[in-house]
Amino acid sequence: MSDAQQSGNDLNTDANLKRIGDLESFKKEYEGKEFDKKVLLSIQDSHTIREEVRKIITKTLKDKFNWVIYAFCGLILTDLIIRAIPHILNLITGN
Secondary structure, three states: OOHHHHHHHHHOHHHHHHHHHHHHHHHHHOOHHHHHHHHHHHHHHOHHHHHHHHHHHHHHHHHHHHHHHHHHHHHHHHHHHHHHHHHHHHHHHOO
16 A cells, blocks of 8 residues: 555544534534523423422521521520529528
């Protein structure tokens, strides 16, 4: 075989052109409005995922809110106990 024939076989021009064409058509599917359509369709199809995320976020916020309420009640209770201790000690000692 000559060098020209061997290099022609090594390059596989037809196969490479087909691959390039396939890549270009694939690329067009993910450009501009086509990409937006695919993203929109994916979001619409992911309804169950959105519902699960919504449940997790709601539960997390409720838990955080509960801890804030518990902490607030704890501070109030602590303050009341601190204020009541001197009064209780006075009642016990009789002063």
